[in-house]
Amino acid sequence: MSLLFSNATRFSTWRELWLNLAIAEKELGLPIPDQAIAEMRDNLKLNEEQMKAAAEEEKKRRHDVMAHVHVFGTVCPTAAPFVHLGATSCYVTDNADLIFLRRGLDILLPKLALVIQRLSTFAEKYKSLPTLGFTHMQPAQLTTVGKRATLWIQELLWDLRNITRAREDLGFRGVKGTTGTQASFLQLFDGDHDKVEALDERVTQLFDFPYAMPVTGQTYSRKVDIDVLSPLASFAASATKMATDIRLLCHLKEIEEPFEKDQIGSSAMAYKRNPMRSERVCSLARWLGNILHNAHETAGVQWMERTLDDSANRRLTIPEAFLTADVLLTLLQNISEGLVVYPAIIARRIAGELPFMATENIIMAMVRAGGDRQICHEKIRVLSHQAASVVKEQGGENDLIDRVRKDEYFAPIHAKLDSLLDPRSFTGRAEQQVDSFLQKWVEPALQPYREGFKNAKQADLAV
Known part of the structure; x- marks a missing residue:
């Protein structure tokens, strides 16, 4: 990605644009x-x-394009009179930017697909491992570790779709002249409109774009930049969601991001295992999401056929958006390849909350055993409050089930309590949902990228 947005690539692309323009004009x-x-x-x-x-x-000269026209002419003396013939500066700058947008998306898409593939492997591995769900960051009904990962994957699948659409929608500015009227080319071809249209089409074809924009000013509409940066900003939200979840899970000690053998979490607190990769994702994703505002404002203030206040802004906005997205994908790949799950911690947290969640099952079992639903409900309510008091006021363990075992009222279901408290009975269709989602949605989306996965290396953050 750094090479793509380097001066060497930019200026060699300008030369390629001049070459293809000359080829089409000669034809x-x-x-x-x-x-x-x-x-x-x-x-x-x-x-x-x-x-x-x-x-x-x-x-x-205080003009970048003319500086390169001059230097190109010195090394191509025969071509010097024909370099940039009929063109305006935006023929090379804008068409080159569109080429870079497309190539940049071509770099990002396989990396995004690889992150999805890595997370899919994780989801498959842990699809049946129960874990406490959270709503409002408060304990809620159980889900599974794998099912939670599918929430991240689904958003990334949407990003894959949106970025693909943006890539496929990209057109070429083509050969439009100084204010988009093609007047200079009409003069070159002695008023032959058909040849001017053919020139536009041929140059577009030489760069393998699906179409040339039918009308432009001096520049292509800067709304195109919005269309490209919007899915990148949307991806930034997905990255933030995933990384934030992992940071919270690290706090709970249920899941950890990769932590290398000699890695230091804190200069003072030697025991620390800070989720610095996920924190970096959140930091960079915030930057990427906010870059989009520049594109919005730039598109809105392009007076008439163009102004130049877009140029310096876009030279920052576009490369930095792509470079940031590229780094985010490397970070997410590294995280997803090294996530560590701690089932014992997860089980302990479930044990602390499950008795409360099982109360409805206990009531239903008692009713089936001949009990009165309202009497049972009241007894469970009283015992639940007693157990909650032990947890909250005394710092003890949740002893609700022990209280139920000791209460003779619940004797008809004492033998069933263990089965009523099996965490797997509280996860609904989570495991089946993971299987269905991976098969019906993830596999088809990743199919175009399967060949590339074979040679994919693990992400290295040391570089």
């Missing part, structure tokens, strides 16, 4: 020598000397 009848095309093709990459020359030229 449509302009007298551009074969030697000119050959020179341009042979000099698409800039060496260090050319980069320095372009930087010096830009200092003098």
